[in-house]
Amino acid sequence: MLHAPTIDLLLEQPEAADDQHLHMALGWLHRLLAWQIGVTRQTFGALADDPYRGLYVPDAEVDVLAAAPETLPPELAAARAELAAERATIAEISAGSRLARLARQFNLSPFDCDVLLLALAPELDLRYERIYGYIQDDVTKKRPTVSLALRLFCTSDAETLAARARFAPGAPLLAHRLIQLADEGQHHAPLLARAILLDARIVDELLGLDALDAQLAPYVERSHPRRGLDELVLSPELTAQLRRAAAQPDAGVILALHGGYGSGRKAVAEALCAELGCTLLLVDVGRLLEGDLDPEEGAYRLVREAALQHAALLWQQADLLFGDDERARRWRLALLAALDAHAGLSFLALEQPWQAHSALRHARYLGIDLPPLSFSEREQIWRARLGEQAPDDSATQALASTFRLSPGQIRDAAALARSLNHWHTSAPAQLGLAEIFAACRAQSSGRLAGVARRVRATYQWADLVLPAEQATQLREICVQLRHRRTVLEQWGFDRHLAMGKGVNVLFAGPSGTGKTMAAEVIAADLGLELYKIDLSALVSKYIGETEKNLDRIFQAAGEANAILFFDEADAIFGKRSEVKDAHDRYANIEVGYLLQRMEEYDGVVILATNLRKNIDDAFVRRLHVAIDFPFPEETDRQRIWRQVFPATTPLAADVDLRFLARQFKLSGGNIRNIALLAAFLAAEDGSIVTMQHIVRALRREYQKLGKLVTESDFGAYFSLLRPAADAG
DSSP, rough: OOOOOOOHHHOOOOOOOOHHHHHHEEEEEEEHHHHHHHHHHHHOOOOOOOOTTTTTTHHHHHHHHHHHOOOHHHHHHHHHHHHHHHHHHHHTTTTTTTHHHHHHHHHHOOHHHHHHHHHHHHOOOOOOHHHHHHTTTHHHHHOOOOHHHHHHHHHOOOOOOOOOOGGSTTTTHTTSEEEEEEEOOOOTTTGGGGGOOOOOHHHHTTOOOOOTTTTTTTTTEEEEOOOOGGSSSOOOHHHHHHHHHHTTTTTEEEEEEOOTSSSSHHHHHHHHHHTTTEEEEEHHHHHHHOOOOHHHHHHHHHHHHHHHTEEEEEEEEEGGGSSSSSHHHHHHHHHHHHHOOSSSEEEEESSSOOOOOOGGGGSSEEEEEOOOOOHHHHHHHHHHHGGGGGHHHHHHHHHHHOOOOOOHHHHHHHHHHHHHHHHHHHOOOOOOOOHHHHHHHHOOGGGGGGGGEEEEOOOOOGGGOOOOHHHHHHHHHHHHHHHHHHIISSSSSGGGGGSSOEEEEEEEOOOTSSSHHHHHHHHHHOOEEEEEEOOHHOOOOSTTHHHHHHHHHHHHHHHHEEEEEETTTTHHHHOOOOOSHHHHHHHHHHHHHHHHHHOOOSEEEEEEOOGGGGGGHHHHHHOSEEEOOOOEEEHHHHHHHHOOOOSSSSSSSTHHHHHHHHEEEEEEEHHHHHHHHHHHHHHHTTOOOHHHHHHHHHHHHHHHHTOOOOHHGGGGGGGGGGHHHHHO
16 A cells, blocks of 8 residues: 655655765655645545545546645745745755766756656655655556656746657757656656656766666776876977877867887877876777677767766777778767767777768867887887886897887787796796897788788808899898988988888899898898798789778888898889770779888889889889899809708718709709709618719709709719619
């Protein structure tokens, strides 16, 4: 049975509402509810205490409802006036309360604030559900309805009509998702009969609970930054630009931070928030797209959360929003709409620049490039990350000059180097260059593996047999990489070179003359990874696809700090042809695009070709180094024969390397093949490598090359072939 609550019950304060201002406001609401109970009793008299009231409508109650409204008795009218004055006083002294801040954030009227109080009460004490059921004459109506709110807070028909509009979809209460209107079992219930439900996040906010919106918790991380921009390694120009861009306190600002992995986009956003004294909410766009949160609802809740916490938003992996699938499109549209209406600061972490154009009407959109670090900036970060474990100055400078790592990659490399060092010694020690270089190479992007093959560099300078001039040219390539900081930064050449800061090299010469070996030697000397481009995966018959593949290669190579090696490069770097049809035109576009990407690339690109004359002249003019690999002369061939057999290989005394070098004009690649086959033949015979094994291997190499095996070539050793021939 539902009984009328006592005045003492109404005056009790909820235990959870320990904030003094909220205490006062809820106390006023209690007294207003008590007044409404008095009005109900005055209106219905003995009917108000009917134990079945709310379950049926008796005739006497119908008569009361049909009668003209009566004027309130003087005592009730006076009590209502006192309550109105008390509410005004509470509002005046509660300007700093959470409810008042909420009102300012979302442009709420005094009536809106009272609605929030009315909906909050049953969140603190379920006894209010019985109170509301009693006043609303329905035991099933446990939450306040729109009708109850209008009856409690409006004193005239004009006020009621004006207040009714505060429940419109575009009004602050519903537009900002502060409340929901529920039908509570009725199909298409009228507005007055709909129940007012307070959003769970707003309940937490009014109670001072420091919690994220439960619907957003899987996708959002909260950061309280402390480091300002001055503590980051940024140029003065970029620092000033960032401060100017964020200095828009009365307007929505969206800063699109362009950069790759580890470029410092998150650090910049945190530093700006630290200087503005606000929190940063990190939104994982990848999880949002994979989750089941409705885009329109989720985007608005994220923006609302930022407003509630006085926080900026960082949308990580924002590039995913610009995908072609339907969910990405819906999130993109919802996000842009929400940010356009948001008066705060937001960041988009993008790898590729994006222009808003007409997508935004109110918010200010600015794209900011986070450029690659200079040599001195990389050195400064290396010293900070390695601390006392840093190698000497020259080694640290070599790290900064050799590896074009971002701040995040340097952080990851330093951590990995310490892990590698820990395997060798349990006590902290100075990190070795080998460990740091290995850690730097580990930062290479895996995307390059899709269109290129990593070549393990095993050769050293001593393994390379070339004339002195060519060997000197190869060493000069390494010199250009090692002293980039001195020349480009300290001596000022960087300011005069918009592009072309990398090193583009052409290796031209017959097959087997050492072009690939030379590329390996350079990679090993510099401590960089060497990637051989798979031309079959690169060149496409479809128009525009080759350019896309090239773009992926150079972008991934920039992240990987790798040396690109295009073997048989004339397949794509060949001469441009006369335009006779559309295919010729697009083929020439590919060549032009390749020229552009090579000039923009800040690393080493090596082109290898068997015929230099097949390479387009425009490429040759843009190359920094062109090295011709000659067919080895007798002296060089003898050196190759001596070096091709490892020191641990057992050689017979009858092996005549001088004869082999003089008599057989072969390239280094051919000699290597012969030595390897001879070793296998010797192993099969269970003996050491003899001249007979080498002669037999020579014969097989001649057959592969399409050459005749003659006695004049093999001389006295021709007889060693006869047993093999007879056996065949």
